[in-house]
Amino acid sequence: MIKKLADLHVGQSGTIKELHGHGNIMHRLIDMGVVPGTKVNVLKFAPLGDPVEIKVKNFNLSLRMSEAKTIDVMVEG
Amino acid sequence: MADNHEKIIRIALAGNPNCGKTTIFNNITGAKQHVGNYAGVTVEKKEGTRNFEGYRLDFIDLPGTYSLTARSLDELVARNVIVNDNPDLIMNVLDESNLERNLYLAAQLIELEKPMVIALNMDDVAKEMGVDLDLDKMAELTGATIVPTVGRNNEGTDDLLRATIKVAQAGQPTKAKIDYGSNIEPAIAELQAELEEIANLHYPLRWVAVKLLENDADVVKKVKALSGTEGILAKAQGMRKTLGVTDDMDVIFQEKRHEFAVQVFNAVLRKPIDAGLTRSDKIDKIITNRWLGLPIFALVMYLLFNFVNLVGSYPQDWLADCVTLLGDWVSTVMPEGQLQSLIVNGVIAGVGAVLSFIPLIILLFMGISFLEDTGYMARAAFVIDRIMRSCGLHGKSFIPLILGFGCSIPGIMGARILDNRKDRMVTILVMQLMSCSARLPIYTLFAAAFFTPAQGGTVLFSVYFAGIILAVIMAIVFRKTLFKGEAEPFVMEMPPYHMPTLKSVLMHMWERAVLYLKKAGTFILAASILVWFLVSYPQNVQYSQDYDGASEQINQIYEEKDAAIMNHFGFTAKEQQDKIMNLVDQMNTIAADQEEDDQSEDTDEDAAEASQDADEATKIADEGNVAATDIVATAKKVTPQESIARAQKEEVPDYLTDLKEGNKANFDAAWAVYVNDQDKDTFLKKLDGDKNAEKIGQSYAARFGQFVEPIMRPLGFDWKMSLSLVAAMAAKEVMVSTLGTIYAVEADEDHESSLAQYLHSDPDFTPLIAVCLMVFVLIYPPCIAAMAVFKREAGSWGWLAFFIVYATVLAWVVAWIVRQVGLLLGFQ
Numbered sequence: 020m021i022k023k024l025a026d027l028h029v030g031q032s033g034t035i036k037e038l039h040g041h042g043n044i045m046h047r048l049i050d051m052g053v054v055p056g057t058k059v060n061v062l063k064f065a066p067l068g069d070p071v072e073i074k075v076k077n078f079n080l081s082l083r084m085s086e087a088k089t090i091d092v093m094v095e096g
Numbered sequence: 097m098a099d100n101h102e103k104i105i106r107i108a109l110a111g112n113p114n115c116g117k118t119t120i121f122n123n124i125t126g127a128k129q130h131v132g133n134y135a136g137v138t139v140e141k142k143e144g145t146r147n148f149e150g151y152r153l154d155f156i157d158l159p160g161t162y163s164l165t166a167r168s169l170d171e172l173v174a175r176n177v178i179v180n181d182n183p184d185l186i187m188n189v190l191d192e193s194n195l196e197r198n199l200y201l202a203a204q205l206i207e208l209e210k211p212m213v214i215a216l217n218m219d220d221v222a223k224e225m226g227v228d229l230d231l232d233k234m235a236e237l238t239g240a241t242i243v244p245t246v247g248r249n250n251e252g253t254d255d256l257l258r259a260t261i262k263v264a265q266a267g268q269p270t271k272a273k274i275d276y277g278s279n280i281e282p283a284i285a286e287l288q289a290e291l292e293e294i295a296n297l298h299y300p301l302r303w304v305a306v307k308l309l310e311n312d313a314d315v316v317k318k319v320k321a322l323s324g325t326e327g328i329l330a331k332a333q334g335m336r337k338t339l340g341v342t343d344d345m346d347v348i349f350q351e352k353r354h355e356f357a358v359q360v361f362n363a364v365l366r367k368p369i370d371a372g373l374t375r376s377d378k379i380d381k382i383i384t385n386r387w388l389g390l391p392i393f394a395l396v397m398y399l400l401f402n403f404v405n406l407v408g409s410y411p412q413d414w415l416a417d418c419v420t421l422l423g424d425w426v427s428t429v430m431p432e433g434q435l436q437s438l439i440v441n442g443v444i445a446g447v448g449a450v451l452s453f454i455p456l457i458i459l460l461f462m463g464i465s466f467l468e469d470t471g472y473m474a475r476a477a478f479v480i481d482r483i484m485r486s487c488g489l490h491g492k493s494f495i496p497l498i499l500g501f502g503c504s505i506p507g508i509m510g511a512r513i514l515d516n517r518k519d520r521m522v523t524i525l526v527m528q529l530m531s532c533s534a535r536l537p538i539y540t541l542f543a544a545a546f547f548t549p550a551q552g553g554t555v556l557f558s559v560y561f562a563g564i565i566l567a568v569i570m571a572i573v574f575r576k577t578l579f580k581g582e583a584e585p586f587v588m589e590m591p592p593y594h595m596p597t598l599k600s601v602l603m604h605m606w607e608r609a610v611l612y613l614k615k616a617g618t619f620i621l622a623a624s625i626l627v628w629f630l631v632s633y634p635q636n637v638q639y640s641q642d643y644d645g646a647s648e649q650i651n652q653i654y655e656e657k658d659a660a661i662m663n664h665f666g667f668t669a670k671e672q673q674d675k676i677m678n679l680v681d682q683m684n685t686i687a688a689d690q691e692e693d694d695q696s697e698d699t700d701e702d703a704a705e706a707s708q709d710a711d712e713a714t715k716i717a718d719e720g721n722v723a724a725t726d727i728v729a730t731a732k733k734v735t736p737q738e739s740i741a742r743a744q745k746e747e748v749p750d751y752l753t754d755l756k757e758g759n760k761a762n763f764d765a766a767w768a769v770y771v772n773d774q775d776k777d778t779f780l781k782k783l784d785g786d787k788n789a790e791k792i793g794q795s796y797a798a799r800f801g802q803f804v805e806p807i808m809r810p811l812g813f814d815w816k817m818s819l820s821l822v823a824a825m826a827a828k829e830v831m832v833s834t835l836g837t838i839y840a841v842e843a844d845e846d847h848e849s850s851l852a853q854y855l856h857s858d859p860d861f862t863p864l865i866a867v868c869l870m871v872f873v874l875i876y877p878p879c880i881a882a883m884a885v886f887k888r889e890a891g892s893w894g895w896l897a898f899f900i901v902y903a904t905v906l907a908w909v910v911a912w913i914v915r916q917v918g919l920l921l922g923f924q
Contacts, residue, residue: 038347043167044585049350050163051587052197057354062377066389067482072590076196077369079377079590081478083485086585 020094024059025071025087032060033092035075040089048086052076059092104152105264108178110205111189112198113160114471114591116217119247120189121157122603124257131607133891139173148257156183162197162589164204166314169517176314178208179299184264185211187256188240192222192229193592199357202238209269209300212240213259219244219252221592225374228366237360239270248597274356276306276349279342283309283335290328297322308332309339310349376471376592384475393479396472397498404459405502405533411455419448434635438625441632446624449827450617453505453881457612458605460499460506464513465604467495469596473513474588481586487568488575490519490586497523497567500530504882508889509608518579522571524889528878528903529567531560534828538873541832545852546863559870566875566910612885619884627826627880630797631834637794643787646724647780650731654776658769660736665765679759679766680773683752690751724783731779739772746771785837792837797822811872811911812865821872827879864923868911875907 021036035057038045052075053059060074069084111117122129125144134141142157158177159170166172178186188205190198205212216222216231231242241259245252276284287305291297297304297319307315309332319325336345383392423440430436467473473492481491492514500507507527514520531539539559543552662673748756748767756763792798793816801818808818816838824831836851839858855861877883877900887896 044587045347046165046167046350047585047587049347049354050165050200051589052200052354053587054351054354063381063384064386065384065478065482066386067479069482070478070586072384072478078194078197079380079592081474081586081588081590083481083586086587 021091022094023088024061024073024090024092025084027061027092027094029061029063031094032058033094035059036091036093038090040086044086045089048082048090051080052078053080053082053090103150104154105185105261106154106181106183107156107185107187107260107264108181108183108210109155109157109187109189110174110178110201111158111160112162112191112194112201114589115160115189115191115194115198116247117157117160117189119597119600120215120217120245120253120256121155122600123247123250123253124153125155129607131611134173139170146257148254149261151261153257153260155187156181162201164201166312170515172314175204175208178205178210179303182298183210184267185213185260187213187215187260189215189217191218192216192227192244193218193225195222195227195229196357196361199360200353202240203274203353203356206238206240206270206272207274207300207303207306209303211263211266211268212238212270213256213263214238214240214242215252215256216242216244217247220246220249226367226369230364230366234360234364237272237363239272273302274353276352277343280309280339280348283339287328287332287335290331294319294322294325294328305332306349309336309345311336311345374592379593380475380590383472384479389479393476396467396476397495400463400467400495401498401502403463404456404499404506408456408459408502412452415451415455416448419444419451423448437632438628442625442628443621445628446621449624449881450613450620453503453612454609456503456506457509458609460510461605461608462601464495464510465601466596468513469594469600471591471593474590477588478590485586487571489522489571490514490516493519493523497527497530500527500532502533504528504530504532504878505885508882508885509612511889518575521890521895522574522579524886525574525899525902526567526570527886528882529563529570529875531563531874532828532878532882534879535873537829538824538831539870541835541852542855542866542870545855545861546866555867555870559874562871562910563874566906570906616881616884616888619887620881623880623884624826627797627823630800631792631795631823633796634794637791639787639790641724641786643724643783646728647783649728650776650779650783653728653731654773657734657736657739657772661740661768661772662765664736664740665768667762667765676762676766676769679755679762680769682755683766683770686751686755687749690749724786727779727783731775734775736772739775740768743768743771788837789839792819792834795819807908811868811908811915812862813869813872814860816860817865817869821876824873825877825880827881828873831873862924864915864918867918868915871914872907872911875903875910877903 022033024035027033035053035055037055038048038053040048057075062072062074062079064071065081070081071084071087072079072081074080109117109121121142121144124146126146128146129142129144132141132143133139139159144155144157146153146155156177158174161168161171161174164171164175177183186205186208188202190202202214214234216229222229231244235242241263243252243256243259245256275281284302284305287308288301291301291304299315299318304315304319308319308329311333316329319329339345382388385392423444426440426444427436430439464473467476473495476495477491479491480494484491484493493511495513496507496510499510504527507530508524511520511523511527514523539556540552543555547555658677659673662668662676667673667676743764752767759766798815798819800822801815804818805813805815808814813821816835820831820834820838823834832851835855839851839854855866878886883896883900886899887893890896890899
């Protein structure tokens with residue numbers, strides 16, 4: 020099932036399918052390892068619900084929900 | 097510089113943020129470092145040198161980046177150093193415990209076709225995680241020489257240097273290649289062949305071909321600048337279109353580099369890593385927890401603030417005391433005059449101003465590097481980002497801004513933690529709205545003068561709160577106007593928690609302190625001298641009254657009165673009288689010491705005491721404009737008998753009882769003279785104060801105040817207030833003592849109460865004007881030291897000029913609005 024990264028809940032994981040963003044932000048995400056085919060795991064949301072912290076390529080990355088909404092993830096199970 | 101080593105190797109040190117690159121750089125070069133900026137940009141440039149086994153190794157530490165695109169200034173600078181400065185080799189530091197992502201940068205470095213050494217850092221952490229690598233395989237796939245290191249423990253540094261020399265001697269560029277796939281590779285080859293025809297293209301050709309297909313803004317610009325390249329550029333654009341049918345040309349290159357990184361990673365990994373939660377993740381579950389995250393953040397901020405401002409205030413005071421002592425000493429050894437005044441009040445006071453911020457800066461960078469090295473900084477930004485974003489700022493901006501409440505200087509310097517220039521500029525432009533602690537004495541002075549203690553608290557709070565609201569508004573305005581455009585994406589690595597090493601914290605701290613002294617120190621010194629000059633010149637003032645003559649008369653009157661008192665007690669002989677005067681001198685010394693001890697205690701008591709037994713002398717001292725001749729007349733009016741009567745009434749203070757016991761016979765006479773002389777001191781002080789007030793009233797600063805009076809009139813400010821605002825540029829707390837001088841009332845930070853009473857009775861001052869003045873002080877440009885640091889951090893005089901104009905205009909406009917609203921509400 021394909022979901023937006025922003026809609027995953029804590030502990031859920033999946034594989035990045037597609038990025039719908041554009042410009043600097045999308046390039047930056049890809050530079051940081053958010054690239055289709057990569058496994059992603061949602062670690063937590065900040066106390067105020069935004070940003071979100073994920074694990075990709077074995078390291079931790081935080082991004083804002085506005086960006087997380089542009090990332091499609093194939094969720095397992 | 098003379099050097100015995102002939103063989104020089106130039107090395108560019110590259111790596112991701114948080115990979116331990118700086119630690120390795122410090123391990124290699126030690127104290128032989130130089131910090132500056134890259135030409136024309138505010139990206140920091142660090143260089144260092146190391147002599148090793150007959151070679152001189154010149155290192156340039158590139159900004160830590162995740163990639164090498166033209167989209168970020170740091171990345172562009174890093175890559176331009178490599179392609180333009182042509183170092184002999186690249187030393188790439190890789191975090192072994194985070195290898196897959198680190199290899200992505202390595203892939204881009206490989207494309208630059210330089211000899212390469214890889215420092216496989218954090219070897220210990222990686223081993224602990226169970227990372228087991230085939231280093232031979234890695235060397236083969238990357239074309240680099242691999243050396244495992246543990247930067248924290250300085251392990252592997254010598255091996256790394258030996259490998260560096262060996263690789264530099266061989267001079268072989270890496271043979272590794274990133275494979276962009278069967279679709280794109282032919283296009284790269286075709287472009288590369290055509291690029292060979294272009295003269296003066298000194299970059300790796302395959303790299304240029306790839307960058308043209310990637311539509312890299314900087315490379316396209318550079319190729320365009322060469323003659324005969326129109327065809328190639330057009331061809332590259334055409335290829336982008338045709339290839340774009342099957343591949344997304346905007347991202348395919350990035351994806352392929354990631355593919356390369358994944359391939360290398362999988363090939364060198366001997367056994368899979370356990371991908372479960374790390375120890376760091378477990379710590380993080382508590383620290384950035386939904387419920388505890390914000391309270392922990394608040395606690396850390398509270399501790400940092402107090403660490404910098406409270407702990408810093410002690411050495412700051414000690415330094416200030418030392419500077420005062422030095423000034424006093426110079427005053428005693430140098431003959432009085434203009435040169436003495438220049439040295440003591442200009443130079444030494446200026447040096448004092450420079451030095452007084454050093455403790456704050458040292459503690460600030462100790463705190464910041466601790467937070468950064470532990471990894472909490474990223475968490476702090478994570479926790480507070482939601483709030484900061486609403487005013488267009490980055491989560492990390494919160495930290496410098498909160499520091500600004502203590503002192504703007506650590507605040508402005510602390511803005512360096514922001515990677516993005518736009519964020520940094522917006523943050524330092526609103527910094528002065530975070531009311532620094534030096535402005536507190538000004539607020540409390542006006543609050544005490546015009547409001548009840550309860551109202552005063554509200555006024556004080558409102559001023560601080562207004563500052564925060566204005567900062568939010570101005571940040572949004574700046575974001576929407578001067579610094580608009582796409583915001584820096586908040587895509588931030590959360591590095592694993594580390595225990596920082598003492599060495600790295602100390603080095604960071606030392607580096608910043610030196611930088612501050614070198615870059616801002618000279619400016620602050622020069623500007624302090626300028627303000628001193630404006631306030632104390634011209635020297636040869638035409639006084640309206642003969643103050644010196646009056647002082648002489650008073651001295652004479654009191655000499656006669658003292659003699660009369662001693663005669664009254666029956667001491668008529670010269671040697672008897674000398675003895676008594678000697679005793680009076682002792683009393684004065686003891687009393688002065690006592691006063692010094694009492695200074696820390698509440699001084700309002702003194703004021704109350706003084707007004708209670710208001711004799712003629714104190715009455716006159718509290719009045720504003722009294723003719724010098726009237727003062728002399730009053731001095732004459734008080735008879736010796738009155739002084740004797742007062743001395744009998746007044747209780748001898750405790751600190752004089754020892755003296756009394758020892759000199760029973762002479763004490764009563766000496767005490768009466770002492771009491772009598774206190775009046776003399778009051779009169780003399782009054783004359784001196786009036787003289788100084790007249791002098792500062794004719795100073796250049798006062799002339800400036802008069803000059804701008806028409807502009808400040810709508811705010812209700814007269815030239816005296818403008819003058820005090822000018823003087824406060826040296827340091828905000830100076831405003832209180834300057835007002836004291838202008839109104840000839842003794843006042844400094846510790847003795848505000850009499851000035852407050854005086855201001856209260858001044859018809860030119862009203863509560864509304866006081867509020868407007870507080871608002872103005874809140875917003876107008878900060879002290880010179882802060883401006884010097886601002887200039888250094890913003891990078892140009894133009895920005896400083898903009899800052900001064902914007903802050904002054906904003907201060908005027910807001911104060912004007914406050915006044916108009918106040919007038920409408922019926923205040924005066």
